Amino acid sequence: MxxxxxxxxxxxxxxxxxxxxxxxxxxxxxxxxxxxxxxxxxxxxxxxxxxxxxxxxxxxxxxxxxxxxxxxxxxxxxxxxxxxxxxxxxxxxxxxxxxxxxxxxxxxxxxxxDIPPVSPAIRERITEQYQQHGLSWLQQQVAAQDPAYYNTGEIHNPQRLIRALEVKQATGQSIRQYQQxxxxxxxxxxxxxxxxxxxxxxxxxxxxxxxxxxxxxxxxxxxxxxxxxxxxxxxxxxxxxxxxxxxxxxxxxxxxxxxxxxxxxxxxxxxxxxxxxxxxxxxxxxxxxxxxxxxxxxxxxx
Incomplete structure (x- = not known):
């Protein structure tokens, strides 16, 4: 078998x-x-x-x-x-x-x-803003900048929201484009x-x-x-x-x-x-x- x-x-x-x-x-x-x-x-x-x-x-x-x-x-x-x-x-x-x-x-x-590399500075900037403004701010940013991820992703997981946002800001493309x-x-x-x-x-x-x-x-x-x-x-x-x-x-x-x-x-x-x-x-x-x-x-x- x-x-x-x-x-x-x-x-x-x-x-x-x-x-x-x-x-x-x-x-x-x-x-x-x-x-x-x-x-x-x-x-x-x-x-x-x-x-x-x-x-x-x-x-x-x-x-x-x-x-x-x-x-x-x-x-x-x-x-x-x-x-x-x-x-x-x-x-x-x-x-x-x-x-x-x-x-x-x-x-x-x-x-x-194979997702393109992202500058550490982008992640650091997003992470710092998340720490200042909280999860709701992060969710709002992803909803506005990467609705394709927001509508299907884990929107209560900060790490994945940050990942989606950094890929969008670094490449101009939704992370979903690289997940297909x-x-x-x-x-x-x-x-x-x-x-x-x-x-x-x-x-x-x-x-x-x-x-x-x-x-x-x-x-x-x-x-x-x-x-x-x-x-x-x-x-x-x-x-x-x-x-x-x-x-x-x-x-x-x-x-x-x-x-x-x-x-x-x-x-x-x-x-x-x-x-x-x-x-x-x-x-x-x-x-x-x-x-x-x-x-x-x-x-x-x-």
Whole structure:
């Protein structure tokens, strides 16, 4: 059988983790997480990390593999994932990858684009202004100067916003222009499966998940991470809003509603990203039999 990686994509809270575990168990293999935050040991509740029981069911790569103090990006993930899949293929010809970080999945499947170098002075100037004026200023600048990125990118991630802005100012082109280059070729088959739900169902899942996170102790987790709040790993939905509450700038109920709203907006951007991939086959997460049949057929097909 040809070496194959089944890549399961879709928005947050759609059911990717549960499906990936079922597929991995069916084919006796391991899972590579393609989530830019679940790799951090210090972050658990707010990143919807698989439970201890789920991690015990199937071996996972890129879960609890790094510290928030490590510099982790798409290039780091690409090398980590390629090494991980090589290890998996030494045991069996099937691997599973799942996650919602579109750029990480693109890096694994196609390689990274060759973006022109940017003068350090440009980054320093943008970073200094961000430190003075905050995230909302950075979002406004990207929305005005690079709407193509703003409409599809991670607009709550300062590092990626700064990257988009510096590329635009250095080259005059949207960073998205450089993220549509020639696809690299991997020495294994890639089968992409997308999970989708009606919007009202997905949004209900998101709202319920946030409520459960709060019950599980998300506020205490965020409080424990206050000393690291300046790090890029913590610049993400679910943490920024509660940092804002702990600073006295919002009520707890207001922060919770902000997490729900920002997560719904993030899910919408995820779907915009993944919908652009013509090689993704879309399914409901509830059709287990259909999904598994599709995986078997794809692995043995041409």
């Amino acid at each position: 040809q070496q194959t990686c089944i890549v399961i994509v879709g928005p947050t809270a759609v059911g990717k983790t549960a499906l990936a575990i079922r597929v991995a168990e069916q084919f006796g293999t391991a899972i590579i997480s393609a989530d830019s935050r679940q790799c951090f040991r210090e972050m658990t509740i707010g990143v919807a990390k698989p439970s201890a029981a789920e991690l015990a069911q199937v071996k996972h790569y890129f879960i609890n593999s790094h510290s928030v103090q490590d510099d982790v990006n798409a290039a780091v993930f690409e090398q980590y994932a390629l090494q991980s899949v090589k290890e998996i293929y030494a045991q069996q010809p099937i691997a599973v990858m799942t996650g919602g970080t579109g750029l990480y999945i693109k890096a694994f499947c196609e390689g990274l684009d 280059g020639k696809k690299g070729v991997r020495p294994f088959r890639i089968v992409k499966i997308g999970l989708e739900l009606p919007r009202e169902d997905l949004y209900r899942n998101i709202n319920q998940r946030v409520d459960i996170m709060m019950q599980q102790g998300l506020l205490e987790e965020v409080r424990s991470l206050l000393p690291f709040r300046h790090l890029n790993a913590l610049q993400t939905v679910g943490y920024n809003e509660l940092f804002n509450y702990l600073d006295g700038n919002d009520t707890l109920s207001g922060a919770i509603e902000a997490i729900k709203r920002n997560t719904r907006q993030y899910a919408k951007r995820q779907m915009t990203w993944f919908r652009k991939s013509v090689d993704v086959q879309w399914f409901s997460p509830h059709n287990d039999a259909v999904l598994l049949d599709y995986c078997r057929a794809a692995m043995t097909g041409p």
